[in-house]
Amino acid sequence: MTHSLAVEELVNATSEELGTYLRSGALNTNALTRSLDYEGLDIEDWERIKRIHFCLADDVHDFISALSDRVRRIKTEHQRENIHTQGEVRGSINWSATLRTRSESGYADRSRFVCNTPYTEYDIAENRVLKRLLWQIHRTVTDELQSVEYDWRQEFWTDDQLASFDRLYKQNVHLSRIKEGPAISVSGQDMTTARQSRLPLYTEAYDLYDMFQRLQADTLDADITELLADTLVVPTDTPTLFELFCCFRLIRTLTRFTPGFVLKPIDGESNALAHLESDDTRIEIHHDSTGSLSFHEPLDTTHRPVHAQYARYHDALIDYSDTLEALTGDPSDPVLYNGRPDIIIEIYDTTSDERLDSVLLGEIKHSDATQTFKQGLEELLTYRRFASKDNYLIDKPDITLTSLLITNGVTTSGTSDEVIHLNGTDLIDSPATHSKHLDWIHSLSGLPATPSRA
Template sequence: MTRSLTADALVDATTEELATYLRSGAINPRVLTRSLDYEGLDIDDWDRIKRIHFCLSEDVHNFISKLPERVRRIKTENQREHVDTQGEVRGSINWSGTLRTWSDSGYADKSRFVCDTPYTEYDIAENRVLKRLLWQVHRTVTTDLRGVEYDWRRQYWTDDQIDHFDRLYKQNVHLNRIAPGQQISVTDQDLTAARRSRLDLYTEAYELLDRYQRLQSNRFDPDITKLLTETLIIPASTPTLFELFCIFRILRYLNDETPGVRLHPIAGESTALAQLETDDRRIDIFHDQNGAIDFHETLDPDVVPAHPTFKRYQDALVDYTNALRGLTGSDQDPVLYRGRPDIVIEIYDTSSPDDDLVAVLLGEVKYSSAAQTFRQGLEELATYRRFAYHDDYLIDNPDLPVTSLLITNGYSTAGTADELIHLNGSELLTDDVDLFRSFAADSFPDSPTIKP
């Protein structure tokens, strides 16, 4: 019986892969954020995603839980300031300053004094580190998490915990005497002072703020990737997680098994999820994006199909377009076909003047073991193959290999097909998939022998 992957197994496998690619800087975080589709969070901002992960970590939660007791013993410094007074003395009299004041006024008013008045200074290095950290946590918890009405949020932050922290941050007399967190610019000297403090409040604040800064600067050290994987919010759609698992495993195979290939950090506005390069090849990997390939076909009204059934289908599309225009004002051409595969992999010859497309993989992913879903995916894949267009229909170019792959979760097939390939998702857990060896061989015909 063909093995299927459970949701828990997918989480383990996907987070392991995600950590690897985040650490290497090879994943496009902007595209990844859209792909993850976090439950209850309308987010397309990678920095915001990282703030949320940070605030869901156990260390941050424990730090905030101990804050009410600790903040009562917040560190201060005793200072003195020169204060001009009239008819009163506050603190000790600064006689040199007072005599200068009398002299400047011609000794006309000896009721004026310059006093050294003591005061308590809260704006010290350790407190700046603390307040900046608390501001980052507070704005994320109250703005990004409070309105999320899902069980996963309450497992990390209950409504009462958010409200209690909100009141403490806004109303605590000691915290209010420190500058607002958004106005604080923490220096290296501030961080050093907090790190060397004898109080756990400040050493832990330093550790957390340092971790936050490394996270935001995409320094995926082991503790940072551990944080991300331990607080991974499961995507609302398990099929989406399955799609990412499949892409990560394909990416790993191409990276490990293709001679000379290396992961390449993505810059600019590319919609590719990942990119690999050799000296003369570039591999662009897309999730739920067309990439440079078009899967859209409009209807030519001047072409009348010879077969009466196809003519009826054309008439139906025209009727639909006319009705839509009349009812909604939407003006569009009749669309014969529109689609988008779950996975598109494009390989380009970068040694050519125009970066010629030399190989394509189209993938459809179904998180199901049902026969009906398998047939649906197979039909969709066959259609993608026929309509894929890049300067011309890909299917009409005999020199351009087009690999068409359907991945299901637990559906078993006994035979083979020439044009459409089926894999079960669990097969991707192995290190030996003939399909990708063949795909690499077609894509890199002049490279040394692909690893066996």
């Protein structure tokens, strides 16, 4: 039995890779959002995802936990304002203003006063920073997280913690006297004042809001990438985490062993997770996406197969489609095949009108079970037969088609011309695994592969 990667190893390795790629700006964050696959969240908006991860950070959680005690000592300023009164005095009388007011009515009403009335001002720089920060946290945990009924959310925000923060934010007498978060505009001077405060409530609010602003602006400093790495991988289920680990390590392998290629930023229109470029070639890496390929095959209902067993299968698919529509009312065309590999790597010749030269289809199974290995192998070989771009790739001799199966602990003693099998441990960078790296890279249309950069 081959050694398999434990969850802790996956978390550490994936966190390290994620931070590296985010700092380099080489990941397509829209594609990354689709790849994360959190239970209970149906979000493909990177801005919303960043707010969620900010609220999952330990520093944010600690800040909110201490808030109920700290907010009792919230800072205010004592001000005075001129109040016009009738028949009563509030504070000290401003006689010069009072006489001017009475003169306007010919001194007919001596019950009119202008008073210097004291009041407590909550709208100060430090409180603006605090309330804006709390608003961002509150709207995120109530709109995005509160309805999530899965264990990973409870690990960060329990139901009691959510309810307690909601009451504090809405009902605290001090917080309610500060303007509502959406109406607050935090200036640079406000931030400076909060940063220089002697109260930890405000200096920590400054630190967190500064981090939030940099996160939203994609200013990926070390602390920002650490926050994203720490919170991005923890909520994901282990199979998805293993898939991300494999994606990141395949990208690393390509950048390390294919001379002349560098990672390039991706515009928002591409569905690739990352891509590399050389002077004449582009490599696109897709996860949880079919890329430019199709793996959908409608059933030909006009011709019933002659072979008896195939005819029965043909009829069963039509029966399924008709029965499903009868029971649910949803129209359903019969489908012979529909699938999607976990990883697709497409290689284009950019000197020849973006010609597709080579494709790698990858299936990933986070398992050391022989039966799961067999299932993955069957799925992968089926992808190989149905992968198409205008026509079936397997029928196009000018396109090199490579199939890669990655498991987490399955041992295979033989080799195959059709499929390359790797384990997760083979993707750990070490001299012992270099030959396996070079094997699958060489299979990609003869890409130049060399260990010189290792």
